[in-house]
Each structure stands twice: as C-alpha cells, then as structure tokens.
Amino acid sequence: MPGELPDGEAVPRDGALPPAALEASGRRGFGVYVHVPFCASRCGYCDFNTYTATELGGGASRDEYAETVLAELRLASHVMTKKPEKVDTVFVGGGTPTLLPADDLARILEAIDDTWGLAADAEVTTEANPESVDLSYLRRLRAAGFTRVSLGMQSTAPGVLRILERQHSAGRAPAAAIEAREAGFEHVNLDLIYGTPGETADDFDRSLAAVIDAGVDHVSAYALIVEDGTRLAARMRRGELPYPDDDVAADRYLAADRALTAAGLHWYEVSNWAATPEARCRHNLLYWTGGDWWGLGPGAHSHVGGVRWWNVKHPAAYAKRLAAGETPALARELLTDADRHLEDVMLRVRLAEGLPLAALDEAGRAGAKGALVRGLLEPDAYDAGRIVLTRDGRLLADGVIRDLLT
Structure with a gap:
C-alpha cells in the first residue's frame, strides 16, 4: 500500500x-x-x-x-x-x-x-x-x-x-x-x-x-x-x-x-x-537544514531535538486518539549522530549554498573529487571548501550524494 x-x-x-x-x-x-x-x-x-x-x-x-x-x-x-x-x-x-x-x-x-x-x-x-x-x-x-x-x-x-x-x-x-x-x-x-x-x-x-x-x-x-x-x-x-x-x-x-x-x-x-x-x-x-517542527494532523511528521515521530494516518483514528486525551503519534525514532549526518549531506548538497567539504569523511572527500572531475561540482566553490552542484550535477544529484556517502 x-x-x-x-x-x-x-x-x-x-x-x-x-x-x-x-x-x-x-x-x-x-x-x-x-x-x-x-x-x-x-x-x-x-x-x-x-x-x-x-x-x-x-x-x-x-x-x-x-x-x-x-x-x-x-x-x-x-x-x-x-x-x-x-x-x-x-x-x-x-x-x-x-x-x-x-x-x-x-x-x-x-x-x-x-x-x-x-x-x-x-x-x-x-x-x-x-x-x-x-x-x-x-x-x-x-x-x-x-x-x-x-x-x-x-x-x-x-x-x-x-x-x-x-x-x-x-x-x-x-x-x-x-x-x-x-x-x-x-x-x-x-x-x-x-x-x-x-x-x-x-x-x-x-x-x-x-x-x-x-x-x-x-x-x-x-x-x-x-x-x-x-x-x-x-x-x-x-x-x-x-x-x-x-x-x-x-x-x-x-x-x-x-x-x-x-x-x-x-x-x-x-x-x-x-x-x-x-x-x-x-x-x-x-x-x-535540520531545523525542528511540530506536524499537526493525521499522518503528519514532526522533528524536535533529534526525535522524529509520525501521527496515525486516518482522520478518524487521529480524532479518536485526541478525544481520548492521547497523543495521535503512532511511532517515533531517535536519530543517531550518524543518522543526522546522513540526512544533512543528502539535503544540503541539493542547496545552492552547498555543503562544507569538511563535513565529509575521507571516502566522501574522494567521492567529491571524482564528482568535480566529472563536471558535477562548481570548481570555484570546491576550491573555497564547499560542495555546490553544477547544472549537470543537479541532474545527477542522487548519484553525487551516493558518492559522497560511500
């Protein structure tokens, strides 16, 4: 489903x-x-x-x-x-x-x-x-x-x-x-x-x-x-x-x-x-950029201080829980530092301001170098210590991200 x-x-x-x-x-x-x-x-x-x-x-x-x-x-x-x-x-x-x-x-x-x-x-x-x-x-x-x-x-x-x-x-x-x-x-x-x-x-x-x-x-x-x-x-x-x-x-x-x-x-x-x-x-x-938010409503997701949770999906189940004085949250997960780093890389690389090269480990920096050689990263930004996608890099953003997280 x-x-x-x-x-x-x-x-x-x-x-x-x-x-x-x-x-x-x-x-x-x-x-x-x-x-x-x-x-x-x-x-x-x-x-x-x-x-x-x-x-x-x-x-x-x-x-x-x-x-x-x-x-x-x-x-x-x-x-x-x-x-x-x-x-x-x-x-x-x-x-x-x-x-x-x-x-x-x-x-x-x-x-x-x-x-x-x-x-x-x-x-x-x-x-x-x-x-x-x-x-x-x-x-x-x-x-x-x-x-x-x-x-x-x-x-x-x-x-x-x-x-x-x-x-x-x-x-x-x-x-x-x-x-x-x-x-x-x-x-x-x-x-x-x-x-x-x-x-x-x-x-x-x-x-x-x-x-x-x-x-x-x-x-x-x-x-x-x-x-x-x-x-x-x-x-x-x-x-x-x-x-x-x-x-x-x-x-x-x-x-x-x-x-x-x-x-x-x-x-x-x-x-x-x-x-x-x-x-x-x-x-x-x-x-x-990793901020916090409260999601109101059925199926809504929230994130506060490294805890992510999600509400029950159906409006009737959502209303029933609240009427009983219970949270409508179905389940949650506590994000580890590794989880948050992974998401930070996946999301920030898609932004025009990019991601600091220093945020990557040695394998990730090697992946960035390869993406640069293939014309997928802006050379001036790279020289300044940031990873910023070129237009071709935006077309292949998912692949670049995989290389950075290898």
Whole structure:
C-alpha cells in the first residue's frame, strides 16, 4: 500500500519527549506544519495522505477538523515544556487546505500564535488548488496573517491536466496567482510537474511562459514520479500510458532552469527557484537544514531535538486518539549522530549554498573529487571548501550524494 509509515518505536501515551530532545529543540529554528487531508477529488498520480468525501468514512468531519487540530496543539503545548523562542514558519499543506473555510485556517493560525508565539517576520504559507480559491477567500487569508500561497498548477496543457486528473482549467492557476497578488500576497509560488506521458516540449514551454507571465516570485518544478498504488501506476502497468522517460525529464529540467533564470528566478534548491532571497520558502529550508517542527494532523511528521515521530494516518483514528486525551503519534525514532549526518549531506548538497567539504569523511572527500572531475561540482566553490552542484550535477544529484556517502 502506498505511503505506509515505518514501524519505529512506541510513543508514550501523553507524547512526552526525552529531556535531551527538549533541551536541543529550536537550535536551528522552529516551525509548524499543519496537514489538511481533504480533497474534492483524487488526482491519478497522488500518493499523499488525503481523502475525498467518499473515502473518509465515519468518525471524521471537515466541519470539526479545525477543533481536532486545536486539540493536538493543546497537547503539543504540554509536551514542549521548553518553549521555542518563536515560531519562524507555518506551512499548511494537504490535501487541499483551502477546502476548509478561511476562518478555520485563521483560527488554527491564531492558536499557534497563542501557543508558541509567531515571530514578527514569520512566514505563513498555505497550499491551494487553483479552483478552490477566489479573490475574496485569498483576501481573508491575507487579513488573517498568511504571507505566502503555493498554488498547484502542474501544467497549462489540457491533455496533461487530463492525464494527471487535475480539476482546474488550463488558465486557472496563473489567474489565481494574479488574484493572490491582488489580495496582498507578496510571495506566491506555482508548482509544475514535468515529464507526464504525452507532454510535448512545446506544452512545457507554454507552461513555463504562463508561470513567468503570472509574475510569481517562486516556482517549484518536479519530475513526475509514478507511485505504486496510484491510478496512474495502474494505467501504466496495463500499457495504457508509457512510463516517464529519464532523458525527457532531463530536457524539461534544463528548459525550466534556462527559462526561469532568464526571467530572474534563480535556483536555491534543485527543484526550486526564487526571485530574491526573501522569496525562498523558509519553511522548506527549515526541513533541509535540520531545523525542528511540530506536524499537526493525521499522518503528519514532526522533528524536535533529534526525535522524529509520525501521527496515525486516518482522520478518524487521529480524532479518536485526541478525544481520548492521547497523543495521535503512532511511532517515533531517535536519530543517531550518524543518522543526522546522513540526512544533512543528502539535503544540503541539493542547496545552492552547498555543503562544507569538511563535513565529509575521507571516502566522501574522494567521492567529491571524482564528482568535480566529472563536471558535477562548481570548481570555484570546491576550491573555497564547499560542495555546490553544477547544472549537470543537479541532474545527477542522487548519484553525487551516493558518492559522497560511500
């Protein structure tokens, strides 16, 4: 079954964290993730922990969801006996968070502020499907304190949207981005997916042009991944659609990088481009640089002071545990120094700022030297003691990382 959670170890009924984890919390920043697991319909490629109305079953309700999240937040306030200085970032993801009333999202944000306090310059993001918002809704979110919106565009090609089973029209995502600007959002992201079967180079070029014309200051572009258990995977197994082609995906990535760079958006992570340093997604950077965060909602993951845990997946099970006064955490793991080093290398190498060469052992430095010789690392950065991927290196990032961790 897709999206299965690892086994991990048992979590105390009250969710208590080890004293050492509490003591170390917040040293690299602190954020809050809120998972909203509802979708109006399921996209054929989606493997996320989401539920349509027919899939939800009993024991969980959209109408009651905000109250359930607030119950976990109250539990979190008791667990985090050492409070973080402030919440640096909040990210509401899904699913489709904007299927909830704007007032519900506002209540959750207000409760996070009441519990831990939002930093004066906190970044507050919500994801949104383009068809789930309008100008009035976006204005309410902006008035509530949201500073950033991330819209799932994927493509402007009608044929590609049909294969992905997206519900919005080809022009709706750029229009929603323009509305977000009008509503007062300074930071707006559009997501793209490339390499969908049937997508042509012209299709992708038009999608890139639409993103640029919408005037957003952030773009995320990801190669299509076919996850087991999805309808898209089933169609490919039956031979109805071809599997994605790696060479085509590489061509699309290069086209994206060229077009976005020419438009003034620069890569700061392999799949992400921003117009300015301020436009970078600070919440994702918190993940990528080893920060701490509390994940609220079914299936949400958290990390505090070297302890990672994950909640039960189904909204009904999540609500039942909280109603009984229990943590919704299913299991957890205590990361060793070796675990944290491994993740640090895997994530930081993907960033434009790179990784200090000194963070690698002797075998890793030998791997870096080999990557440099193959043109996968920037020579000037290497000479300055940092590992930074070239454009070709970004195409082969996973292989470079394997070499560094050999």
